[in-house]
Amino acid sequence: MRTGLADSARNIRRYALEMGEVQGQGYIGQALGVADVLAVLFGHVLRFRPDDPAWAERDRFLLSVGHYAIAAYAAFAEAGIVEPSELADYGADGSSLPMSAMASSTPGMEISGGSLGHGLGIATGMGLGLRHRGSSARVVTLLSDGELDEGSTWEAAMACAQFGLANVLAVVDVNGLQADGATVLASGSLVGKWEAFGWTVRRTDGHDLDALVTAFDELTAAPTGPSILLADTRPGRGVPMFEDRERAHFLPVREDEWAQAREQLT
Amino acid sequence: MIASFADPGQRTVQAPFGRALAALAEERPEIVGLSADLTKYTDMHVFRDAHPDRFFQFGMSEQVLLGAAAGLAEVGLRPFASTYSVFATRRAYDFLCLDIAEPRLPVTVVGGLPGLTTGYGPSHQATEDLAILRGCPNLTIVDPCDAVDLAQIVPALAALDGPSYLRLLRGAVPSVLDEYDYRFELGRAVAIRPGRDVLIVSTGLMTMRALAAARALEADHVDVAVLHVPTIKPLDVDTIVAEASSGGRLVLTAENHTVAGGLGEAVGAALALAGRAVRLGRIGLPDEFLAAGALPTLHDRYGLSTAAVVERVRQDLSGRAQRRGGESS
DSSP: OHHHHHHHHHHHHHHHHHHHHHOOOOOOHHHHHHOOOOOOOIIIIIITTTTOOTTSSEEEEESSSSGHHHHHHHHHHTTTTSSSGGGGTTTOTTTTSSSSSSSSSTTTOSOOOEEEEEEEHHHHHHHHHHHHHTOOOOOEEEEEEEEGEEEEHHHHHHHHHHHTTTEEEEEEEEEEEEETTEEESSSSSSHHHHHHHTTEEEETTTTOOHHHHHHHHHHHHSSOEEEEEEEOTTTTTTTTTHSSSSOOOOOOOOOTTHHHHHHHHH | OOOOOOOTHHHOEEEEHHHHHOOOOOOOOTEEEEEOOOOTTTTTHHHHHHOOOEEEEOOOOOOHHHHHHHHHHHTTOOOEEEEEEHHIITTTTHHIIIIIIIIOOOOOOEEEEEESSOSTTTTTOOOTHHHHHHSSSTTEEEOOOHHHHHHHHHHHHOOSSOOOEOOOOEEEEOOOOSSSSOOOOOOOOOOEOOOSSSSEOOTTHHHHHHHHHHHHHHGTOOEEEEEEEEEESSSSHHHOOOOOOHOEEEEEEEEEEESSSHHHHHHHHHHHHHTOOOOOEEEOOOOOOOOOOOOOHHOOOOTOHHHHHHHHHHHHHHHHHHHHHHHHH
């Protein structure tokens, strides 16, 4: 199984690099960094039907970090939700794969993230509503550590705990990076913060597939309230020349480097 | 006791919004109610008490209130989310705009204390909520006149497959429109009273004041028509332009809102774009942060009371007569 997840992670990285080359840009550092987490989510955690994105009992995957769209499309392609051939249209005018995620454009994209601090609030309502309707579907929200600066994230954190939403699972890409540089407000004890807000917390290496599987299994086994996985990741992971590059929110890539990056992909 | 803007001795209905929502929810099990620590102050307590399993309390968290309302709608429920207008618009606008309006979700945001309906000062007076929200695509905006209007508006908004914002009238709400042949229709302006000399194009509680002013002006033999515009967006431009440009009447807009960015500007733009030269005046709140104090005094001071509307009509008519006199001399 782990071999399959490792293959998936590699495919997600490759798809992301192909999209990045098409547009000459994209949040490729984050996409490479979160690829292992997405491989485990789509390959092991989420319940969905690739050919029926509107299946009522699907687990909802909310991309709160709308700028991670390139990563999500790569994961959708690997999961069979999007045809890999469609990735060539990434970011083009009228494409179903816009550079910032939009629910109205892409099958499987549940929300239009991007204005940060929105995903967990919507997840709160979805969790409440699904429970109210007797559904066993879960709501899984991908956030970033920079996004934890947003006060609305903590409003939602309190609400999920208050309502005891066992069907809400949050995943934070902890890459220590935001637009102006290193994370500002979310440094310090993230585990302690979330525990104090009433969440069940695991923190793990976001590139250790076994550890990710174990953590997700523990969190989803018999939850009594909201749970969260803090995944420590490295931007650019899997492409050595990007891993070694100065950490940047928007990783600069020269035109001739994309082919080289694909060759370096581990 | 919640302060009411009802005039002394006026007939009122208690909590018409909460009653209408609770009654409608008997037939529509997907209706849910949400509030952010303002349940009894937005008349949502009536719904909460009738349907406790369908009510969700979010505490003082307006951003997650509106985000969660969107999430509830995403999974097939029909949320009404109530807070004060100042918080729904100023504080949580990004969530109203992106989580609810952009995906066209069937959510009604219920804003209490719209315009000048409290003496608590700028922190509570949503004098610019319409100006903020008129620019929000997809959003239907409704400003009811009274309890009669509200009782019809709640089911109309619940039937709408899209996002809406309701300017709430709460507590003891006047009942006025049952004295007229009136029926609310979403998106339609309704001529409530005919008149030869003046046309008041009004929305919200200012329709009640316009009707009272029209009756008072009968003593002066001034004949005032009232066109009620409960739906601010989409605006019934055709009816407004047709009414305002017929009969050569003085036209005054009247709104419980700043004159910047509300009904008055919308009507002015509609007439200009239709190429109609109409003498137009605006009754509304000044473009400033308002004082705290007692509501009746504040309505007098800022021109929203019946007496102030009567005086304004007299002044504008007299100004027009003087100008005509000047032109002829």
